[in-house]
Amino acid sequence: MSTSARAVLFHELGGPDVLTVEEVELAAPGPGEVLVRVEALGLNRAEALFRSGGYYYQPTLPGSRNGYEAAGEVEAVGEGVTAFAPGDPVIAAANFELSAHGVYGDRVVLPVSALVPRPAGTDAVTAAAVWLTYTTAYGALVERAGLVPGRRVLITGASSGVGTAAIQVARRAGAVPIVTTRTAEKRRRLLDLGAEHVIVSGEEDVIEEAKRLTGGDGVHIVLDAIGGSGFAELGGATVQDGTLVSYGWLDEQPILLPRQWPLTVHGYANVVLTGNPEGRRRASHYLASGLADGTLSPVVAEVFDGLDRIRDAHRLMESGRHTGKIVVRV
Numbered sequence: 001m002s003t004s005a006r007a008v009l010f011h012e013l014g015g016p017d018v019l020t021v022e023e024v025e026l027a028a029p030g031p032g033e034v035l036v037r038v039e040a041l042g043l044n045r046a047e048a049l050f051r052s053g054g055y056y057y058q059p060t061l062p063g064s065r066n067g068y069e070a071a072g073e074v075e076a077v078g079e080g081v082t083a084f085a086p087g088d089p090v091i092a093a094a095n096f097e098l099s100a101h102g103v104y105g106d107r108v109v110l111p112v113s114a115l116v117p118r119p120a121g122t123d124a125v126t127a128a129a130v131w132l133t134y135t136t137a138y139g140a141l142v143e144r145a146g147l148v149p150g151r152r153v154l155i156t157g158a159s160s161g162v163g164t165a166a167i168q169v170a171r172r173a174g175a176v177p178i179v180t181t182r183t184a185e186k187r188r189r190l191l192d193l194g195a196e197h198v199i200v201s202g203e204e205d206v207i208e209e210a211k212r213l214t215g216g217d218g219v220h221i222v223l224d225a226i227g228g229s230g231f232a233e234l235g236g237a238t239v240q241d242g243t244l245v246s247y248g249w250l251d252e253q254p255i256l257l258p259r260q261w262p263l264t265v266h267g268y269a270n271v272v273l274t275g276n277p278e279g280r281r282r283a284s285h286y287l288a289s290g291l292a293d294g295t296l297s298p299v300v301a302e303v304f305d306g307l308d309r310i311r312d313a314h315r316l317m318e319s320g321r322h323t324g325k326i327v328v329r330v
Contacts, residue, residue: 002027003035003075008104008310011062013053016314019066019104021307026109029078035109036090039124042069043317043326044132045160045248050098051314054252057097065102068094071118071127072108081112089118094132095274104310106330116280119288129161129298129325130291132270135283136247137166137223139273142173143282144266145221145243149174152218154210154237156180157225157250158190158198161325164299166223167194172295175221178213180206182320189323193299210237218242228253235260299324306330 002025010018029035047066049055059066074088084090092103096114103110118127141147147170155166158179170177171194179195181187187198199209210219218239224231228251234244235258246255247268257265273279290296301322304313306329313328 003107005105005107006307007065007106007108008067008102008307009063009065010051010059011064013051013059013061015052016048016311016318018051019310019314021310024105026107029076029081029109031079032081032112033078033109034074034081034084034090034112034115035076035107036070036072036092036115037075038070038072038103038106038108038330040071040128040330041067041104041328042071042128042130042132042161043313043328044068045250045317047098047102048314048318055098060099064099065104066098067102067104068092068096068098069128069132070103070108071122071124075107077112083112084115084117089122089127090115091118091127091131093274093280094135095271095280104307104328106307113277116284119284119291122291125300125303125327125329126291126298128327129300130165130287130296133161133165133298133325134169134287134290134296135273136162136268136270137169138283138286139270139279140223140245140247140266140268141166141169141175141221142286143273144268145223145245147173147175147221151175151220152178152214154178154180154206154219154222154234155195156201156206156223156234157248158195159186159320159323160225161299162225162247164190164193164324165296168290168296170194172290178210178219186323207233207236221245223247226250227255229256232256232258234258235263238263301326304328 222244225248227249301324
């Protein structure tokens with residue numbers, strides 16, 4: 001038996017205006033599938049890139065879906081699903097192909113492997129803002145870069161959802177977060193969120209400041225959201241045998257590698273962590289424990305009410321005026 005739903009689709013590449021809200025019919029969940037009633041969506045820069053054709057894979061057009069993060073409740077399960085039951089609160093694990101399984105909608109059918117339990121006591125808006133940002137920061141810094149107490153971490157593009165999460169992940173590990181932002185207007189907010197130092201990249205030389213702030217030694221780890229030719233320069237901010245992790249490409253030009261060898265460079269994709277059951281288990285426990293003890297607390301920049309505000313939400317995301325996550329309450 002099918003279910004009627006409202007979904008955000010796009011039929012051509014372009015800006016926020018290509019997103020449309022349409023009535024669709026969802027087939028009943030098949031073997032290994034789950035029908036979820038969506039309560040809130042968390043937006044990510046990847047979704048703007050996907051919509052405009054700048055992501056690392058292209059959408060299937062016309063009629064592509066979009067959206068990695070959602071919090072909701074299970075409405076029905078397909079044959080063989082034992083991990084979840086109707087009524088269970090869940091969040092999307094952001095480990096799927098966007099055209100087929102994007103979660104922008106009021107109901108979605110997802111493979112059971114694309115869901116994780118919602119942390120106990122977490123409301124829908126908070127839950128929609130936590131998974132992809134914190135698991136990316138945790139996976140890149142802790143699991144991939146081996147973050148330990150006392151390490152100095154340079155976080156670029158720190159006002160983003162992942163950037164603000166990375167500040168908290170670094171603090172939780174006992175590390176020292178040094179962050180960058182383009183304009184001085186966000187400095188106070190980032191300091192209040194736990195940054196040890198803020199470098200305003202539009203006014204200051206990031207490499208020189210990183211060296212000065214560390215007594216000439218440099219940072220141990222760089223977590224970079226920007227990429228492009230500037231990635232090569234970041235090698236100059238590290239200690240010998242430092243580690244650079246590239247997880248984004250806000251600069252769509254080719255990423256150039258640094259030559260301050262010896263150093264280690266990782267290209268991080270979060271599916272390394274969330275694409276297998278054991279990784280999802282570790283990430284879920286890390287997130288739940290951090291929310292419970294208060295060391296992890298998502299920064300929500302703005303909440304838009306209703307799927308019909310999805311274009312406005314994407315416009316804000318592309319403006320760069322916000323700090324933290326943008327959420328659409330369905």
